[in-house]
Amino acid sequence: MPRAEVLSATPTLFRDDGALDGPANTALLNRLDGRVDGVFVAGTTGEFPALDRAERRELARLALTVFGPDRTIVHVGAASTREAVALTADALAAGATRLAVLTPYYLPVDAEAVRRHFAAVAEAAGDAAVYGYLFPERTGVTLTPAEFAATGLRGGKLSGAAAARFADFRAALPDARLWSGADTDLAAVARAGGAGIVSGLSAAFPDPFLDLAIAVEEGDAEAERAAQARADEVSDVLGGTVAGIKEALRQLGIGTGALRMPASAPAVDRIAAYARRS
Template identity: 45%
Template sequence: MTAQIVSALPIPFSADGAIEWDTFDALLTRVSPHVHAALVAGTTGEFPALDDDERQEAFFRACRVLGAERVIAHIGHASLRQVVRVGRAAAALGITRMATLTPYYLPADDTAVIEFYRGVTSALPGIEHYVYLFPERTGIVVSPAAFHEIMALPGVRGAKLSGAATDLLVEYIAELQPGQELYSGDDSTLPTVLREGGTGVVSGVSAAYPETFGRLAAALDDDVDGADAVSLQATVQLLVALTGPSIIRLKAAVSGNVPGGWDSRMSMAAIDDTLHGELLDMAARNA
């Protein structure tokens, strides 16, 4: 299996909070030649701040630029009812791969999480589903035993791990069914993920530096321990360390090569002018 880069795309907002759709189109066009797919309206896309019709517009535009087969629509929501509504609308666009965050905000045990995904997969037949685990954002830690049951549900193609879930990478990989995929949300660990039997990374940082991530994936396909792969992996680790800690940092870096409004709707810690300049310089040097 080739190393897979799925770019987790940020959404460009103007200062008044409106989405700049032309800027989003430009980002899609820029990443398209370098990544295998895009995750749309995920955490990096500030999905809790998007209206459902805005999520559908983002899905539509991603399909138009990338092709529906390269779009993974994040349909996570606060309730199963909402998840299914968003998923059916995404399916109407021809999207066949969807990711769903675990339940969040209110506590849920393993049984509740398993039944949640049973409801998602049964309500959206014909869709290839990715289970999205992010304990810090949801309050839900899915045990490897529960993960095993979820992976056995019809239609589940794989999983995406973020935050502390990546600490259980090896344990989760051991519970995959034949042919299933596992992605890490830790952008800096692609070689490790591949060595452990995973598929690739879902990378927000790749939205700012798609060329570098694309070159790394190609180098790993040729020789995971080759000189080019080692050198590119070192560069990626530097990029992730500088850009990865926040969406604000990512948007600053993206703006270096995709001009437009890169404000955020959600409240996050700002960065100073010095860091902003470093991010722009890094984007220019890794274009």
Template identity: 45%
Template sequence: MTVQRPVVVAAAPTLFAADGSLDLHRSTRLYRHIAESGVDALFVGGTTAEFPSLDERERADLVRAALDAAPASRVIAHVGAASGWQAARLTKRVRSLGARRLAAVTPYFLPAGPRALREYYAQVCDAADGLPVYAYIYPDLTNTTVRPDQLAELAALPGLIGAKVSMSGAAPIAAYAAAVPPGFELLSGSDAELAPVVRAGGLGVVSGVASAVPEPFLALAAAVAEGNTQAEQEAQEEADQAVAAIGPSIALLKEALALRDLPTGSSRMALDVPNDDALDRLTHFLDGAYTNGARTDAIAEPPAAS
């Protein structure tokens, strides 16, 4: 049975120069490459992009760069912040740049209760002025939980059309899908679980790994849509290997970009440099099918911007 192909959104990293400054030129080049890779959209300025280390102007600059690299319909601009005041301010700013799809992580550091959560998203949706907004649920990092009944309540806000759920496995998607109204879009950050996520009621995945290695996720999405069991199994194995090799590590993601001769750079946040075993696993996974065999040191000494 053929169904609609699941959505694959690439969560793009932000590239920094060795001194920690924003490398906007190289980030733009990477956005362009990702947009041309076949993924459905770019998720810009999110957790993979180290957004807590970016100021408002830099976050807006990255959205502008993404809009230069891809149509606005294929760019999801993350505007979430610790407060609704900050999130609404950034929402207005990126809307003026031409952003047409938005996402906002829940308030973070201090946990937000149901009333504060609703007020936060009401501020974002009001500032969005009719543009579609995705709630971004990541309780492990934000300290804010969103129960299924709470998400159903948030779904009534004008413009809030879906949620990006960074929780492991398909079970959270199934619980949310049972609570929200029909047509509410659920995207999972559990990228290796694309097939179970879709079968649980999700639309697809948002994957940081797909910024460097989109091929297995796109193949998996196509196999699920076609109902091709053998192709799905093969693509699933490859997707599992990609996630195991790169995982949630931003540092390894940038190493993977370097190994594929793609624009890369340093990180600004306090991230550990991958150890030799992790680098060997990554190189072994990418060697042959995904690289030309050459390795660039992406973390310690990124090449100068051109």
């Protein structure tokens, strides 16, 4: 089977005063270059609701400078269609050719409202590829596989409950590119015909996830078990959280660990111990 992709969902790194840290974000991107297949920028792991339009434009620019348009997916999702369309224009101006758009959120919407939202972004995107992003637990919006297929998008990222139904979405969209946001499910995603994973955890420790993708591709069961165990350990140590990912990067000398959005404190000592031996 084709090798599943590992796309890192990059956290947005801030200075201690809360301002965007350009050098730290660039250092993170440079560290990931050659160790993952691409990056997913300004998504959930990137704390996108806490970013302004100029900051999202700058993050897209930094990612495209390091990874180029073929290896960068810029998230342009927003609560309003107007803002999502404006973010789409910004991403295109920065050189993006691959975009992701979260369903609208906060106000309740039906499948037809989501379809119109996605259609407006797709129209603004022109020839750029547009992928939907489903995360029911965060948005309050649930689409069935059939409803998602009816949007006509080229594929999507499935997180939370949507990721748990990956096989159902694959069946409903046999020709689409689908990624799972469940970092440690890479093997199952690959065997279900998915494109790969969009993984926040890989932004801190990419090697176990790429090793797992290679082992699955090569059919090496022993290597797969070993890489899966390492990926599972990363998930356990970091707690699967943005705070854990940022703390790991801080321990590795990248960024301050600061978040803009309130979050539970990570297990600093445990993360530090893991970072020292990684």
